[in-house]
Amino acid sequence: MAPAVPQAAPVAVFKLTADFREDSHPKKVNLGVGAYRTDDCQPWVLPVVKKVERMICEDQSLNHEYLPILGLPEFRSSASKIALGDDSPAIKEQRVGGVQSLGGTGALKIGAEFLRRWYNGTNNTATPVYVSAPTWENHNGVFSDAGFKDIRPYRYWDAARRGLDLTGFLEDMEKAPEHSIFVLHACAHNPTGTDPSQEEWKKIADVMKRKKLFVFFDSAYQGFASGSLEKDAWAIRFFVSEGLELFCAQSFSKNFGLYNERVGNLTVVAKDGDNLNRVLSQMEKIVRTIWSNPPSQGARIVAKTLTSPELFAEWQGNVKTMADRVLLMRSELKSKLLAMTTPGTWEHITQQIGMFSFTGLNPKQVEYMIKEKHIYLMASGRINMCGLTTKNIDYVAESIHEAVSKVQ
Amino acid sequence: MRAFLDTPAVPPTQQARLLAAFSRDAHPDRVYLAGGEHLNEEGKPTIPPIVSQIKQQMGTDPTLIPEYPSALGLPEFSRRATELALGRESRAITENRVLGVQTVGGAGAVRLGAELLRRWYDASSSWRGPVLLSSPCDESLAEILEAAGIGELRQYQFWDAERCGLCVEKLLEDLKECPEQSVIVLSASAHYPTGVDLSQEDWKRVSEVMLMRRHFPFFLMPAQGMCKGDIDQDAWPVRHCVSLGMELLCAQSFSHNFGLYGDRVGHLLCVLRENSLLLAVQSQAEKLVRTLWSCPSVGGAHVVATVLGNPAHFVEWQAGIRGAVERCMLVRESLREKLRLLGSTGQWDHLIKQGGLYCSTGLNDQQVEFLAKRRHVYILPNGCLNISAINSRNLDYVAESIHMALTSPF
Numbered sequence: 001m002a003p004a005v006p007q008a009a010p011v012a013v014f015k016l017t018a019d020f021r022e023d024s025h026p027k028k029v030n031l032g033v034g035a036y037r038t039d040d041c042q043p044w045v046l047p048v049v050k051k052v053e054r055m056i057c058e059d060q061s062l063n064h065e066y067l068p069i070l071g072l073p074e075f076r077s078s079a080s081k082i083a084l085g086d087d088s089p090a091i092k093e094q095r096v097g098g099v100q101s102l103g104g105t106g107a108l109k110i111g112a113e114f115l116r117r118w119y120n121g122t123n124n125t126a127t128p129v130y131v132s133a134p135t136w137e138n139h140n141g142v143f144s145d146a147g148f149k150d151i152r153p154y155r156y157w158d159a160a161r162r163g164l165d166l167t168g169f170l171e172d173m174e175k176a177p178e179h180s181i182f183v184l185h186a187c188a189h190n191p192t193g194t195d196p197s198q199e200e201w202k203k204i205a206d207v208m209k210r211k212k213l214f215v216f217f218d219s220a221y222q223g224f225a226s227g228s229l230e231k232d233a234w235a236i237r238f239f240v241s242e243g244l245e246l247f248c249a250q251s252f253s254k255n256f257g258l259y260n261e262r263v264g265n266l267t268v269v270a271k272d273g274d275n276l277n278r279v280l281s282q283m284e285k286i287v288r289t290i291w292s293n294p295p296s297q298g299a300r301i302v303a304k305t306l307t308s309p310e311l312f313a314e315w316q317g318n319v320k321t322m323a324d325r326v327l328l329m330r331s332e333l334k335s336k337l338l339a340m341t342t343p344g345t346w347e348h349i350t351q352q353i354g355m356f357s358f359t360g361l362n363p364k365q366v367e368y369m370i371k372e373k374h375i376y377l378m379a380s381g382r383i384n385m386c387g388l389t390t391k392n393i394d395y396v397a398e399s400i401h402e403a404v405s406k407v408q
Numbered sequence: 409m410r411a412f413l414d415t416p417a418v419p420p421t422q423q424a425r426l427l428a429a430f431s432r433d434a435h436p437d438r439v440y441l442a443g444g445e446h447l448n449e450e451g452k453p454t455i456p457p458i459v460s461q462i463k464q465q466m467g468t469d470p471t472l473i474p475e476y477p478s479a480l481g482l483p484e485f486s487r488r489a490t491e492l493a494l495g496r497e498s499r500a501i502t503e504n505r506v507l508g509v510q511t512v513g514g515a516g517a518v519r520l521g522a523e524l525l526r527r528w529y530d531a532s533s534s535w536r537g538p539v540l541l542s543s544p545c546d547e548s549l550a551e552i553l554e555a556a557g558i559g560e561l562r563q564y565q566f567w568d569a570e571r572c573g574l575c576v577e578k579l580l581e582d583l584k585e586c587p588e589q590s591v592i593v594l595s596a597s598a599h600y601p602t603g604v605d606l607s608q609e610d611w612k613r614v615s616e617v618m619l620m621r622r623h624f625p626f627f628l629m630p631a632q633g634m635c636k637g638d639i640d641q642d643a644w645p646v647r648h649c650v651s652l653g654m655e656l657l658c659a660q661s662f663s664h665n666f667g668l669y670g671d672r673v674g675h676l677l678c679v680l681r682e683n684s685l686l687l688a689v690q691s692q693a694e695k696l697v698r699t700l701w702s703c704p705s706v707g708g709a710h711v712v713a714t715v716l717g718n719p720a721h722f723v724e725w726q727a728g729i730r731g732a733v734e735r736c737m738l739v740r741e742s743l744r745e746k747l748r749l750l751g752s753t754g755q756w757d758h759l760i761k762q763g764g765l766y767c768s769t770g771l772n773d774q775q776v777e778f779l780a781k782r783r784h785v786y787i788l789p790n791g792c793l794n795i796s797a798i799n800s801r802n803l804d805y806v807a808e809s810i811h812m813a814l815t816s817p818f
Contacts, residue, residue: 001655001678001685002531008691011698035475043474057467064453065445066669102512105702118415138698145699214411245411257474262705271410281418288548289555292515295705296670 011137016376025374029392031383032376034190034355035259036224036322039389046257046318048311052301062300066293069284071100071265075299078306079265083219083233083248090240094273097280099266099287100294104220104251105138107266111216111247112146113286114279119214120179125149128180130172132156134380136190139183139218154182157192162348162360164194166203173207179214186219186248187232188354191382195225195353201235205242215239215246223255225354227323229316240269252302254355255319261298326355329388336397343404357383365403373399422547422789430786438784439802441793446634446664446765449735449799455667456728458721462711477706479697480690481510485709488716489675493629493643493658500650500679507678507686509693510704514630514661515552517676521626521657522556523696524678525591528689529624539591539626540582542566544790546600549593562586567602569791572758572770576610583617591624596658597635597642598764601792605635605763611645615652625649625656631664635763637733639726646677655681662712664765665729671708732796733763739798740767746807752814768792775813782816783809 016032038044056062070076076098081091090096101107120127125147131139133153143151154176155168173182184204187195196204208215217236223229236248252263266283270276287293305311334349349357361369361381369375375396377383388396420428423442430440445453466472480486486508490501500506511517522539529535537560541549550561564582568575583592594614597605606614618625627646633639640647646658662673678693680686697703715721737760744756759767771779771791779785785806787793798806 001680001689002528003685004531005528005685005688005692007688008695010691011694033476045474053467057464064455064667064670066663102701102705103703105699109700119411122414138702141695141699145696253476259474259476260472260703260706262701262703270412275410275412275415278415278417279412282415285418285551286555288515289552290516290519290700291512291672292548293513293672295512295672295708297707298705 013378016378019370020376023374027392027395028374028376029387029396030376031387031396032378034254034384035386036254036257036355037386037389039325039391041387041389044257044322046315048305048314048318049257049301051314052304052311055304056297056300067100067296067299069287069293070280071098071294072296072299072303074307075303076100076265078303079250079252080267082229082306083222083236083250083267084240084269085230085233085237088237088240090269095270095276097268097270097276099268099280099283100299101249101264101266102291102294103253103262103264104218104249105142105264106262106291106294107249107251107264108139108142108218109146109290110266110283110286111249112143112148114283115181115214115216116147118279118282119181128152128177130154130176130180130182132183132185132189134191135183135185136218156189157194157358159360162345162358163351164196164200166196166200170203170207173204173211173213176211176213178212181214181216182208183216183218184235186217186222186236188221188225188356190220190354191356191378191380192358193352193354193356194348194358196235198234198238201238205239205244208239209242209244215244217246217248219248220251221254221354222250223316223319224323227320227327229319245270252298256298256302256305256315258298258301261301262295263298263302326385329385329393330357332393333388333397336393337400340397340401342401355384355386357385359383359400361400361403365407368403368407369399373402375399426786426788429780433784435784437805439786439797439806441785441787441797441806443794443797445669446631446667446732447794447796447799448732451797451799453667453669454664454732454796456725456732458715458724458728459666459668459711462714462721466707466710472706472710477703479694479703480508481704482706482709482713484717485510485713486675488713489660489662490677492632492639492716493646493660493677494650494679495640495643495647498647498650503683505680505683505686507680507690507693509676509678509697510709511674511676512701512704513663513672513674514628514659515548515674516672516701516704517659517661517674518549518552518628519556519700520676520693520696521659521678522553522558523700524689524693525624525626525657526557528692529591530589536560537591538562538587539593540564540586541593542595542599544601545593564592566599567604567768569770572755572768573761574604574606574610576606576613580613580617583614583621583623586621589622589624591626592618593626593628594645596627596629596632596645598631598766600630601766601768601788601790603762603764603767603792603795604758606645608644608648611648615649615654618649618654619652625654627656627658629658630661631764632660633665633726633729634733634765637730650679655679662708666708666712666715668708668711671711672705673708673712736765736795739795739803742803743798743807746803747811750807750811752811754814765794765796766792767795769810771810771813778813778816779809783812785809
């Protein structure tokens with residue numbers, strides 16, 4: 001190896017967790033990493049998952065060979081179905097396919113690698129890729145490692161109003177070169193928790209169509225955001241109903257609690273079946289160069305759950321449990337801040353949706369929270385609502401109150 | 409809007425075409441000898457009994473926490489995988505200059521290793537090779553290396569079809585003639601697809617040349633323990649290079665030796681010159697993993713760590729794979745004997761000299777086609793076949809078929 005390999009910068013959110021672990025303060029709270037926690041601040045194995053794991057374990061008929069390169073067929077079809085809906089015309093027209101991937105990241109990776117090779121010409125690394133400002137930091141990394149040279153922000157978060165900057169968003173789309181790729185968060189935007197309304201999505205879709213922009217959805221929280229699978233997939237389904245071809249990177253890490261089994265699916269909606277097959281054949285080739293074929297366990301759990309009416313209903317219940325706890329924490333936090341007459345407005349806490357909330361705390365206030373109160377959150381002011389519990393919410397609310405009052 | 413009008417279809421791979429032809433073949437005696445899994449006597453993937461047992465325990469034991477693992481995977485798995493490859497007392501381990509990264513199968517390990525080399529093999533950022541692959545080798549290797557941005561791929565001579573064996577002299581020549589500091593992809597044991605491996609004497613000569621030309625070894629160890637039935641012997645070439653003070657990469661797979669095909673358990677070993685490089689290379693590996701697959705799946709790695717970390721389980725596991733290897737050796741011997749009895753004039757000693765999952769028959773294109781079309785026996789176009797797919801039910805038929813392929817006039 002070269003004698004002078006430089007140290008790569010650590011990923012902020014992992015550093016935060018590392019610092020949290022080292023902190024011995026009895027009241028410390030971790031509002032950093034994006035994983036669900038129960039009210040006892042424990043990770044949660046969904047009861048339906050436990051049940052299905054046991055069923056799989058006891059199934060003697062299971063095949064222990066390599067999965068096909070594109071993944072477990074029943075997983076791919078049921079995963080795409082959950083995103084697009086049972087009665088999706090695109091599915092009926094047989095122009096929807098899936099690539100089982102290593103989590104949402106893997107799905108993004110396959111999509112990005114394909115687009116760089118075959119979209120907007122051949123090997124066109126100059127095609128602009130637009131990601132929201134702000135966005136999940138790995139979006140940048142995945143697309144740039146796939147070879148794209150021009151990754152740009154589109155306006156999204158309006159810090160002053162603590163809401164969606166729709167005007168800026170629409171303007172950036174209008175100005176974007178034709179055929180640019182847009183990475184959209186299907187719901188529960190990470191990190192802001194702020195989603196377009198249905199009316200706003202309609203406007204966005206309209207510009208996408210007119211400007212011939214390519215839609216790449218990132219859907220990591222279906223069901224987890226509102227508690228309803230349909231509601232959380234509304235944007236994806238609307239875009240498909242408008243006749244748009246698109247990719248949707250799905251993750252089952254959060255809504256199945258399968259973080260460590262790496263279950264994802266890249267749903268491809270093409271113009272017709274022939275197009276679809278050609279695209280899938282190229283994606284298969286790309287998969288062969290990264291992981292060859294995907295891991296089976298997580299896909300089996302998801303497929304079994306989604307294709308059995310009883311298990312599916314149980315799963316919906318489990319997902320709603322998680323979504324409801326988050327919604328409860330949101331409303332509790334807001335009412336406590338209001339009760340203390342904490343300076344500022346706090347409507348956004350309950351208007352935002354999903355795991356994350358952009359509190360609006362500035363870097364100095366965040367530093368105060370970490371150093372003085374041992375409450376760990378991202379420098380952007382992002383908190384993971386799942387880190388809040390009935391036991392720590394008072395302490396967190398009081399600390400926010402202090403931070404906002406004392407630190408400008 | 410039509411985004412993908414011009415996307416060309418990828419023609420099916422050799423493997424895919426072969427499998428499709430086999431699936432369409434309705435002949436009752438059809439045999440598929442070109443698959444990637446190590447099969448048992450019943451024609452099912454070989455799974456050491458202890459692995460099934462541990463998997464069962466884990467299925468009903470909810471101690472695995474549903475949380476993202478680190479990008480580098482399970483530390484305990486990595487530790488055991490490293491010890492397995494290098495031996496617990498390896499200098500490199502005691503001097504703390506080995507980086508281990510859990511990967512998505514052996515393919516993932518090769519991809520990650522290639523990405524690391526492309527960026528950090530030399531001080532300039534423009535290194536693109538050369539990387540030398542054996543002739544023949546697994547087709548997917550070239551694809552993976554190219555996808556990682558390695559533009560300069562070459563081959564070194566390895567298999568001598570006429571002699572049905574290794575051509576060590578030519579191999580050494582190629583290593584001497586290629587540019588200094590080339591990366592050489594070497595199979596530690598169980599070479600795919602030929603099944604032919606270098607002897608320890610050969611390895612000593614190879615490593616001498618590698619040192620002289622300052623080449624970098626990138627080892628493949630797809631099935632440690634499944635070649636000679638001995639984990640130390642199968643890893644000997646890697647350990648030998650380490651003992652000579654060489655830096656190297658080693659892509660390990662636990663698919664075959666643990667029967668964990670669907671779990672995608674791989675490991676990339678990086679043996680560095682000095683401990684001072686370790687943290688930097690580790691941070692770069694983490695960064696690369698983040699945009700490849702973020703972090704690996706843990707189930708299979710947990711099984712491996714549990715088995716390798718428990719002395720009693722470890723012994724059982726070794727016995728399990730030894731049993732599988734012995735069955736394959738028996739198949740090789742039986743096949744050789746049957747061919748001799750059928751009056752085959754060829755030399756079939758190479759069958760029992762080779763080890764591992766695959767073996768080379770020396771059959772040519774026409775003979776391979778004959779096997780498929782007339783006898784419904786499917787082997788790779790290069791004449792190599794998966795020896796574990798032969799069992800007591802199809803051995804006679806396969807032997808007859810090979811004999812007929814060799815003796816039929818064309």
